[in-house]
Amino acid sequence: MARKVQKKLVVIGDGGCGKVRPRPRAELTAVFENYVELVAVDDRQVELSLWDTAGQEDFDRLRSLSYESSNIVMICFSVDMPTSLENVETKWIDEVRQFCPGVKVILTACKCDLREDEQVAEKLGQRSQRPTSYDEGLAVAKRIKASRYLECSAKENRGVQEAIEEGARVALGSRARGGGGSLRRSSRCVIL
Numbered sequence: 001m002a003r004k005v006q007k008k009l010v011v012i013g014d015g016g017c018g019k020v021r022p023r024p025r026a027e028l029t030a031v032f033e034n035y036v037e038l039v040a041v042d043d044r045q046v047e048l049s050l051w052d053t054a055g056q057e058d059f060d061r062l063r064s065l066s067y068e069s070s071n072i073v074m075i076c077f078s079v080d081m082p083t084s085l086e087n088v089e090t091k092w093i094d095e096v097r098q099f100c101p102g103v104k105v106i107l108t109a110c111k112c113d114l115r116e117d118e119q120v121a122e123k124l125g126q127r128s129q130r131p132t133s134y135d136e137g138l139a140v141a142k143r144i145k146a147s148r149y150l151e152c153s154a155k156e157n158r159g160v161q162e163a164i165e166e167g168a169r170v171a172l173g174s175r176a177r178g179g180g181g182s183l184r185r186s187s188r189c190v191i192l
């Protein structure tokens with residue numbers, strides 16, 4: 001039987017962008033908590049420790065503690081909150097580089113079901129905005145040199161398990177940091 005490998009994935013992003021919901025057994029209220037998911041990657045077993053963090057600025061100092069010994073960081077944004085994608089480049093990637101330089105990053109678009117939501121379109125339209133598109137997310141992923149660009153909808157249960165599996169896959173190829181190419185399109189997962 002394959003030996004288990006332990007890896008740590010930290011999930012960050014703006015408050016309310018949908019970071020908690022992608023967790024299959026999520027009923028969370030704490031600043032950050034973690035749980036372990038056993039993920040099979042090829043012939044290996046990864047014990048992936050997922051750390052959820054709070055996106056609000058009030059928790060900036062506390063959140064910095066969760067980066068310790070992380071193998072992979074997933075930055076989330078929500079397609080109905082264009083500023084949450086802007087903040088990926090103006091806040092989140094800088095924080096990652098500060099607290100765990102060199103760690104691999106996955107960019108994940110959350111709440112993708114809301115691209116089709118009329119109320120969301122109307123609300124954003126009033127501010128001359130529109131839901132973030134796939135190409136806009138992908139362009140940011142390339143600029144921040146993310147290892148993957150993923151899209152998911154926890155509401156429709158689309159891409160959630162894939163996000164966890166890709167996290168494990170990328171973590172397997174990376175050493176612990178903090179305290180320490182080619183383009184393939186397969187559904188909504190792009191390897192950068």
Ligand SMILES: Nc1nc2c(ncn2[C@@H]2O[C@H](COP(=O)(O)OP(=O)(O)OP(=O)(O)O)[C@@H](O)[C@H]2O)c(=O)[nH]1
Pocket residue numbers: 013014015016017018019020021022053054055056110111112113114152153154155156
């Ligand atoms: N339509 C839709 N709503 C979602 C989805 N995922 C989460 N939500 C809703 O978005 C809101 C915020 O989700 P959370 O997962 O709590 O957001 P968060 O990023 O963890 O927020 P913080 O803990 O404040 O950092 C909740 O009301 C969820 O029900 C989704 O895929 N689609």
